[in-house]
Amino acid sequence: MIELTGVSKTFKKTKEKKANKYLFTAIYDVFFLKKKPQKTAVLTNINLKINQSDRVAFIGRNRSGKTTLMHIISNILRPTKGNIWIKGKVVPIFGLGVGFNNILSGKENLILNATSLGAPYSWVKNNIQAIQEFSEIDDSSLNMPLKFYSNGMKARLALSIAVFIRSEILILDEVLDGVDVFFKKKTLDKIIENALKYNTTLLVVSHDEDVLKILCTSVVYLRNGMIIESGGLDLIDKYKNELN
Numbered sequence: 342m343i344e345l346t347g348v349s350k351t352f353k354k355t356k357e358k359k360a361n362k363y364l365f366t367a368i369y370d371v372f373f374l375k376k377k378p379q380k381t382a383v384l385t386n387i388n389l390k391i392n393q394s395d396r397v398a399f400i401g402r403n404r405s406g407k408t409t410l411m412h413i414i415s416n417i418l419r420p421t422k423g424n425i426w427i428k429g430k431v432v433p434i435f436g437l438g439v440g441f442n443n444i445l446s447g448k449e450n451l452i453l454n455a456t457s458l459g460a461p462y463s464w465v466k467n468n469i470q471a472i473q474e475f476s477e478i479d480d481s482s483l484n485m486p487l488k489f490y491s492n493g494m495k496a497r498l499a500l501s502i503a504v505f506i507r508s509e510i511l512i513l514d515e516v517l518d519g520v521d522v523f524f525k526k527k528t529l530d531k532i533i534e535n536a537l538k539y540n541t542t543l544l545v546v547s548h549d550e551d552v553l554k555i556l557c558t559s560v561v562y563l564r565n566g567m568i569i570e571s572g573g574l575d576l577i578d579k580y581k582n583e584l585n
Contacts, residue, residue, distance in 0.1 A: 348423030429509030476501035
């Protein structure tokens with residue numbers, strides 16, 4: 342279960358200057374000109390409640406605050422204001438292959454990536470074969486350095502790890518790009534299967550309306566860092582019409 346009350350997030354604006362010059366300018370501005378650092382509001386007064394096993398799509402244009410909100414729920418960022426209450430293990434997947442090392446083999450990356458997402462090493466060892474088979478990567482390729490992988494192979498390996506990791510709350514932020522339609526369908530089917538089997542809460546950020554309609558049952562629509570509306574999947578069509 343997830344509950345956010347009055348959550349806001351602001352970032353300080355930084356100027357692109359050399360470090361020593363920027364430090365001097367910042368000190369001068371604060372102590373002599375009495376200037377306050379400029380801030381940008383990314384999220385404003387977010388009130389949101391998500392129950393266990395809900396499958397929620399987050400939609401909105403770029404820079405609407407979707408990923409920042411996912412980072413806050415994942416405890417990667419702390420809110421500037423507001424309160425957060427989360428019950429359950431959160432596994433966030435932001436982009437495919439984040440943290441992969443091109444020098445290491447596919448198998449070594451599989452182990453490191455899965456353990457970094459919170460899976461016990463013993464569980465990873467017992468599930469390597471299942472993850473490998475799902476990824477459709479053969480033994481020789483799995484033991485090759487990742488630098489010899491195509492982008493599609495990297496994406497398949499990353500997605501396979503993501504769908505096998507057990508979680509109570511799974512966050513998927515733009516992670517289904519770079520794979521063919523057949524592997525995408527297999528992945529979507531597996532995510533739904535696991536979600537139903539383990540009562541997983543799904544939070545999905547994507548610009549692919551088909552992915553959202555397959556994975557999710559409800560929608561949260563953000564604009565300029567605020568929740569504009571929440572409701573059923575018909576909001577996806579409403580959002581699409583507003584873009585035209």
